[in-house]
Every structure is written in C-alpha cells, then in structure tokens.
Amino acid sequence: MFARRIAARLYSTAITSAKPVEGFVGAIGNTPLVRIPSLSKQTGSEILGKAEWMNPGGSVKDRAALFVVKDAEERGLLKPGGTVVEGTAGNTGIGLAHVCRAKGYKCVIYMPNTQSQEKIDLLRMLGADVRPVPAVPFTDPANYNHQAREYAEKLTNAVWTNQFDNIANRRAHIETTGPEIWSQTSGTIDAFVCATGTGGTLAGTTRYLKEISQNRVRCFLADPPGSVLFALQQTGQLERTGASSITEGIGQGRLTDNLSPDFKLLDGAVHITDEETIAMLYRLLDEEGMFIGASSALNVVAAVKVAEKLGRGKKVVTVVCDGAYRYQSRLFSRKWLDAKGLFEAIPEDLRKYVSL
Ligand code: PMP
Numbered sequence: 001m002f003a004r005r006i007a008a009r010l011y012s013t014a015i016t017s018a019k020p021v022e023g024f025v026g027a028i029g030n031t032p033l034v035r036i037p038s039l040s041k042q043t044g045s046e047i048l049g050k051a052e053w054m055n056p057g058g059s060v061k062d063r064a065a066l067f068v069v070k071d072a073e074e075r076g077l078l079k080p081g082g083t084v085v086e087g088t089a090g091n092t093g094i095g096l097a098h099v100c101r102a103k104g105y106k107c108v109i110y111m112p113n114t115q116s117q118e119k120i121d122l123l124r125m126l127g128a129d130v131r132p133v134p135a136v137p138f139t140d141p142a143n144y145n146h147q148a149r150e151y152a153e154k155l156t157n158a159v160w161t162n163q164f165d166n167i168a169n170r171r172a173h174i175e176t177t178g179p180e181i182w183s184q185t186s187g188t189i190d191a192f193v194c195a196t197g198t199g200g201t202l203a204g205t206t207r208y209l210k211e212i213s214q215n216r217v218r219c220f221l222a223d224p225p226g227s228v229l230f231a232l233q234q235t236g237q238l239e240r241t242g243a244s245s246i247t248e249g250i251g252q253g254r255l256t257d258n259l260s261p262d263f264k265l266l267d268g269a270v271h272i273t274d275e276e277t278i279a280m281l282y283r284l285l286d287e288e289g290m291f292i293g294a295s296s297a298l299n300v301v302a303a304v305k306v307a308e309k310l311g312r313g314k315k316v317v318t319v320v321c322d323g324a325y326r327y328q329s330r331l332f333s334r335k336w337l338d339a340k341g342l343f344e345a346i347p348e349d350l351r352k353y354v355s356l
Pocket of ligand 1: 059060061090091092195196197198199200201202248249250293295296321322
C-alpha cells in the first residue's frame with residue numbers, strides 16, 4: 001500500500017515514461033523544466049529553464065545530433081560503417097560523437113581553435129577525430145565549416161551533417177523541445193526566449209509554440225555582443241560590429257537556413273552584455289546551486305528581461321543549454337576573468353567562487 005502510494009507519487013511527477021529507453025540515443029530529450037525560485041520571486045513571473053544539461057551528452061545539441069544523423073540515414077546518405085563529419089564549436093560534436101559511437105559510425109570534428117580544452121579532450125575520449133583549425137569568419141574558405149564539407153566530399157559513405165543549414169536540426173526542436181515545453185506548462189507558457197548558434201533551438205521551438213498556441217506565445221531572440229541578429233531583428237539591417245563575447249556556441253553573423261524561415265515569427269530581441277551574463281552565472285550558483293554554462297546564463301538574463309517587459313504573472317521559458325563543467329577553467333579562473341575585464345562584474349560577495 002505504502003509502496004503503491006510512493007509509486008503513484010513518483011509517476012505523477014515524472015515527465016518521462018517509466019519504461020526503459022533504448023541505449024544512449026533513447027535517453028536524449030524529455031528533460032525537466034526547472035522553475036528558478038529566486039528569479040521567479042524577483043520578477044513576479046515564473047522563470048523556467050529547460051534542463052538541457054541533463055541530456056546524456058550534456059547539452060541541448062544532443063537533440064540536433066540525433067536528428068541530423070537519423071535524417072542522413074533515412075535519406076540513404078549514411079550506411080553502416082560510414083563517417084559523420086561536422087564543423088562544430090563543441091557541443092554538437094560531443095552529441096555526434098556519442099550518437100556515432102552508439103550507432104557504429106566514425107566521427108570527424110573540425111572546430112575553431114578558440115574553444116575550451118575540456119570540450120576537445122572529451123571529444124577525443126569519445127573516439128572522435130578532432131581537428132582544431134584557425135578561427136576565421138564564415139566568409140573565409142578556411143572556416144571550420146568549409147573544411148568539414150570539403151573533407152566529407154572526398155570520402156565515400158560519409159556525410160557532412162551541416163548543422164547550420166541542415167533543417168533536420170530545427171526539426172529536432174519542432175518535434176521534441178517545443179512539444180515538451182508545451183506539455184510541461186500544460187499550454188500556459190506566455191513567452192519563450194533563447195540565444196542562437198545554428199538557430200535550431202530558437203527557430204524550431206518558436207515555430208512549434210507559435211503554431212500550437214495560434215500565435216499567443218511570444219518568442220524572443222537573446223543575443224550576445226558580436227552577433228548580428230539583434231540588430232537584424234530590430235532594424236532589418238545586417239551590420240557587423242567587430243565586438244566579441246565570452247559565451248561559447250552562440251552569436252551568429254548571418255541568417256542560417258535553420259533560422260531564416262522563422263526569424264520573422266519573433267516578437268522581439270534582447271541584447272545581453274558579458275557583464276550581465278557573468279553576474280547571472282555566479283548568482284545562480286550562489287542562490288540556486290545551478291552550475292551552468294555562459295550561454296545558459298545569458299538565456300536566463302534574457303528570460304528575466306522578457307518577464308520584466310511583459311509584466312507580472314507570466315510564464316517565461318528559456319533553455320539551460322549545458323553545465324559549467326566544460327568551461328570551468330575559464331569561467332572560474334581569476335586570470336581569465338581579469339583578461340576579459342569581467343572580474344569586477346561579479347558582485348563582491350560572490351567573488352569567493354572564483355577559485356582557479
Ligand atoms: N549554447 C551552447 C553551449 C551551444 O553549444 C549551442 C550550439 N552551438 C547553443 C547554445 C545554441 O544552440 P543552437 O545551435 O540550437 O542555436
């Protein structure tokens with residue numbers, strides 16, 4: 001009787017099926033939606049973060065990795081023993097390396113050499129062939145994406161998954177992230193906001209939420225310094241600023257194919273500075289014990305701004321893309337923070353967490 005009561009309680013709070021899932025790829029998605037108490041209290045709205053760090057590869061990009069590989073299989077581009085090649089700042093590569101391992105494919109990753117050592121080490125441990133290349137803009141033929149495409153073209157039974165312009169990426173969020181958020185809020189979500197790298201998460205989730213709510217849910221872009229999208233959304237002009245950001249995996253210099261069909265659906269955009277991001281990152285660690293990456297902290301700052309803009313009593317959802325573990329040597333290092341001019345942005349009583 002007692003056991004049955006506990007079981008009933010467990011099942012009523014669980015969002016995932018109680019049934020076993022099939023291997024690594026079966027554990028992707030169905031992440032919890034986490035209410036952030038301190039920020040909900042501050043804003044008078046519910047601030048909710050999709051806990052994407054709980055994906056088995058540790059980030060939101062597991063979803064896209066699974067969908068682009070499945071898409072290549074379904075289109076007959078990838079056969080047993082084949083090779084998956086991708087240009088990625090890290091998290092997609094980690095998702096792809098896991099998915100390839102589970103499905104028996106080889107995995108080759110081209111990435112800009114500005115990325116954190118933790119991500120490179122992890123990729124290598126997962127068996128990926130990692131090729132760091134100079135960080136040059138997309139317009140340069142030596143950009144990591146072009147190098148990935150060219151390498152895949154030289155191989156047989158190989159696919160360049162092309163996360164930026166392959167809309168199977170966006171489909172992952174139309175078919176999983178969007179429906180999960182809708183169901184977890186029982187359709188009462190008022191707003192969604194997140195930053196973009198490829199644009200898959202923002203565009204796919206926005207598309208689903210706009211359609212299911214008949215345009216009631218308001219959707220916003222969050223953008224770091226150096227990205228062109230904030231200005232593009234606000235003014236329609238694509239202007240490069242030459243600024244840069246400490247956030248990894250977000251910010252964009254163009255409208256990718258994942259973004260372009262749905263960019264016009266957005267209701268607005270918020271620009272977030274690195275100072276705001278780092279202060280939120282430390283605050284969430286202190287107040288909530290949340291140990292999250294910089295793109296996630298930026299998303300949470302944006303969720304607070306959207307909540308303040310919409311007025312009290314709303315439900316605002318954002319994405320907690322990954323944990324801080326992958327960036328520890330930077331985000332918690334005094335030397336690195338000083339080099340970025342960001343130590344002073346951390347409130348004085350939280351500087352005790354700067355431990356490296
Ligand atoms: N945050 C992190 C940490 C990422 O690695 C990425 C993907 N590069 C994103 C956010 C953005 O996700 P998307 O590619 O779906 O726009």
